[in-house]
Each structure stands twice: as structure tokens, then as C-alpha cells.
Amino acid sequence: MLHSYAARYSTLCASWGWRLKVNRSGQHSHGGSNVYFQCRRQLDELTSSKRGTASKICSSRSARANASAEVEQSGQEDVEVQNQKPPPFKCLTSWTSQYNNIVILEGAEDSPSHYAGCRILLLDSSGNVHSVYRRATPWTKSYWDEFAAFPGVIPDGPVAILGLGGGTAARLLLELWPSLKLEGYEIDQILVDNAREHLGLAELEVPTSEGGFLRVHVGDALAATANVDGGFAGIIVDLFAEGEVLPQLREPETWLGLKSRLRAGGRIMVNCGGACVEKSDSKSDVENGTWTWEDGAASKDATLAAMALSFPGQLSWRKMENSEADNVLALTGDLPDLNAWAAAVVDDLRAGILAWKPYK
Numbered sequence: 001m002l003h004s005y006a007a008r009y010s011t012l013c014a015s016w017g018w019r020l021k022v023n024r025s026g027q028h029s030h031g032g033s034n035v036y037f038q039c040r041r042q043l044d045e046l047t048s049s050k051r052g053t054a055s056k057i058c059s060s061r062s063a064r065a066n067a068s069a070e071v072e073q074s075g076q077e078d079v080e081v082q083n084q085k086p087p088p089f090k091c092l093t094s095w096t097s098q099y100n101n102i103v104i105l106e107g108a109e110d111s112p113s114h115y116a117g118c119r120i121l122l123l124d125s126s127g128n129v130h131s132v133y134r135r136a137t138p139w140t141k142s143y144w145d146e147f148a149a150f151p152g153v154i155p156d157g158p159v160a161i162l163g164l165g166g167g168t169a170a171r172l173l174l175e176l177w178p179s180l181k182l183e184g185y186e187i188d189q190i191l192v193d194n195a196r197e198h199l200g201l202a203e204l205e206v207p208t209s210e211g212g213f214l215r216v217h218v219g220d221a222l223a224a225t226a227n228v229d230g231g232f233a234g235i236i237v238d239l240f241a242e243g244e245v246l247p248q249l250r251e252p253e254t255w256l257g258l259k260s261r262l263r264a265g266g267r268i269m270v271n272c273g274g275a276c277v278e279k280s281d282s283k284s285d286v287e288n289g290t291w292t293w294e295d296g297a298a299s300k301d302a303t304l305a306a307m308a309l310s311f312p313g314q315l316s317w318r319k320m321e322n323s324e325a326d327n328v329l330a331l332t333g334d335l336p337d338l339n340a341w342a343a344a345v346v347d348d349l350r351a352g353i354l355a356w357k358p359y360k
Contacts, residue, residue: 092119092198097190100124104166104198114141119199121166123191126243131166133199138172139348143271143320143327146352147236148172151180152344153336155265157233158183162221165191166199169236170214176346178210183228185221192218222248224257231263237270245273250302255310259332267333270307272300272317274326300328307332308359315359318352331356 089105096102103122107115121131132140139145147169151159161169164184173180182204186192195201204214217226221239235258239246248254249270258268307330308315316331335358342350 089115093194095190095194097188099188100191102188102191102194103127104194121191121195121199123165124242128240128243130240131168131195131199133166133168133171135200138175140168140172143329144168145172145349146320146329147238147269148176149341149345149349149353150234150236150267150269151177152353153331153333153341154234154267155263157181157230157263157266158228159234159236160185160226160228160232160261161236161238162226163238163240164216165238166195167201167204167214169238170204171200174204174208174212174214178208178212180212182212182214183217183232184214185217185219185226187218187220189218192216222246222254222257227261231266232261233263233266235261235266235268237268240271240273244299245303250299250306252306252309255307259310265333267331269332270303270330272303272328272330274300274320274328304328304330304359316356317359318355318357320352321355330359 088108088111090108092104092106094101094103100123104119105115105122106119107113107117109117111117115132117136118132118134120129120133122128123130132142132144134140151173158181159173161182161184164170164186167184170182170184173182192201201214201216205216207213219226237249237258239249255268262268304315304317311332314333316333316335318329320327320329335356338354338356342353345353
């Protein structure tokens with residue numbers, strides 16, 4: 001999950017004279033699907049900013065976002081849009097399911113944005129990015145890429161992805177490790193159906209020339225039934241809701257349950273979230289609420305603490321640097337021989353591997 005400068009899509013659509021229309025029965029419709037709309041430059045700047053502490057970043061983001069809201073309420077939206085040159089997107093589809101508000105956007109090829117020419121999956125009222133799909137390359141320049149190093153430090157065997165989303169992590173994993181057997185778990189059938197149609201998920205379900213594949217399971221990723229005979233060689237955990245790590249991941253019992261699903265030598269790699277949690281006080285699909293960026297350290301630290309209790313002395317972590325994310329990743333098991341691990345992966349992943357350190 002990434003915090004998105006495209007998050008306030010419904011307000012931006014409205015500024016172009018059309019609105020997403022979503023009913024509550026799982027059906028969908030959308031007006032103006034071929035209309036490109038603008039993402040705000042100030043949100044783009046805030047997303048890429050690395051200055052200051054998390055609290056300063058979050059308070060600054062909140063102030064600027066709410067100031068923007070006041071401008072919108074005063075009727076100056078048209079002037080603001082005209083003065084900006086942000087990256088354009090178009091809405092491919094929008095749904096409301098039992099679990100999510102689902103929106104898939106496509107960036108224009110000529111956009112200067114990081115998302116130019118790719119499709120992004122936004123979920124829940126936070127509108128955060130949960131998947132990225134580029135036809136030209138499986139690389140994302142974000143934390144999903146780091147998951148692709150995981151097979152280099154685990155034994156042979158199936159790998160689970162808990163929180164499959166649109167299949168972003170699975171795509172690069174199969175690109176670099178084409179014999180890998182992936183078991184992807186996603187709770188939302190409507191999300192899976194749309195990912196197959198718009199995000200290339202169906203391609204990953206076809207076996208590779210070396211026998212690798214992705215098997216998609218629809219259901220609760222934390223249920224005891226999300227398992228395989230003999231256990232997993234590795235489990236990737238990327239479970240978020242409303243911009244935060246799932247509350248269950250802050251409980252040691254959850255990690256003990258996942259630990260029991262590993263085979264000998266198996267490990268778990270986790271996306272623990274970033275510095276800020278992006279939220280809105282309005283869950284309306286068409287109304288502009290007040291957007292705030294809260295300090296995300298509490299949920300991140302609680303997740304790491306719960307893991308440390310379940311894997312005493314066997315937890316490592318690293319913070320993403322020089323990427324489109326500020327996410328913190330965690331890895332269970334003894335700290336690997338980092339040089340040997342780096343030698344086992346492609347060049348693009350080596351620098352990140354050397355940044356892992358024991359969690360204390």
C-alpha cells in the first residue's frame with residue numbers, strides 16, 4: 001500500500017463536471033470514463049517529500065490539504081486547476097464491494113508523473129495505491145520491488161502472498177524467479193475480477209515456461225485454511241485497510257499463527273507501512289471531506305513489536321530509501337548473510353538488501 005497523490009479522485013472528477021457513480025450492491029457505473037482529470041501538484045510534492053520528522057510531515061500535509069479544501073469551498077477550484085500542470089489520469093472502473101471502494105486509474109503516457117503510462121489500484125476511503133501495473137516493465141520503484149528479493153533467502157517451496165491486491169508483487173516475482181509457485185490470498189472477489197480485467201492478473205495465473213505460476217485464493221488471508229501441505233517456504237504480508245496495517249497484525253498471536261505455516265527454514269517478509277496514514281473525515285464517493293495525514297509510527301511500531309515477541313532475536317528490518325515510498329519492511333529469521341543474499345539477486349535489488357539490520 002502506498003499513499004497516493006491521486007487519492008482525492010472523486011473531487012477531481014467533479015471539477016471536470018462528472019462524478020463516479022457507485023451503488024452499494026457491488027454493481028458499478030461511471031460517467032466520463034474517457035475524461036482525463038488532474039491530480040494536485042501539492043499532493044505530489046507532499047508524497048515525494050522526505051524532510052523533517054514524521055509528525056512534522058503529517059502536520060504540514062494536513063494544513064496544506066485543508067487549506068486546499070478551503071479554496072475549493074470558496075469556489076476557486078477552476079482557477080486552481082487552470083494554474084496547475086499535474087499528471088492526467090482517466091478512470092477505467094469503479095466499484096463498491098463488501099470490503100472496498102475500488103477504483104482503477106490509468107496515467108497518460110506523456111505524463112511526467114511516476115505513474116505515467118501505468119494503471120493504479122486505489123482502495124477504501126483513503127484512496128491509497130494498493131497495486132501498480134505497467135505493461136512495459138514489472139518494476140515499480142517502490143516496496144513491491146523489494147519483495148522480489150525474498151526467494152533469494154528462503155528454501156525451495158511455495159510462497160504465499162497475503163494481500164494479493166492486483167498482483168504487483170507476484171508479477172515481478174515470476175519475472176525474476178519463473179519457477180516459483182505463488183499462492184495469492186485476497187479477500188475481495190470483485191477486486192480480483194477487476195484485477196484480472198484491468199491489471200494483468202489473469203496473465204500471472206498461466207504457468208510460465210519454467211512451471212511457475214500464481215494460484216489465486218479468494219478468502220481471509222489470516223484464516224487457518226490459508227495454508228499448504230508441508231508449509232510455505234516464505235510468506236509475504238501486505239495487509240492494509242483504511243491506510244493502516246490490519247489491527248490483527250499488531251497482535252503476537254497472529255504472527256504465531258503465521259509462523260506455524262512455515263516449513264523448516266521458512267521466513268516471513270512484511271510491509272509494515274510508512275511514516276504517515278492518509279485519512280478523510282468523509283467516506284462519500286462524491287463529497288470532498290477534510291484530508292489529514294496522521295503519524296503512522298504507532299501502527300508500524302506495534303506491528304514490529306508484535307513480531308519481535310513472536311520471533312525473539314529473529315527479526316530484521318529496513319526502511320525504504322530513495323524510492324517512491326517511505327515504507328518499513330520486516331523479515332523474520334536470523335539476519336541473513338547479506339553479501340551472499342545480494343549475490344543471489346539481480347543488480348537492481350542488491351543495494352536494498354545491504355540495508356537490512358537486526359531489529360532492537
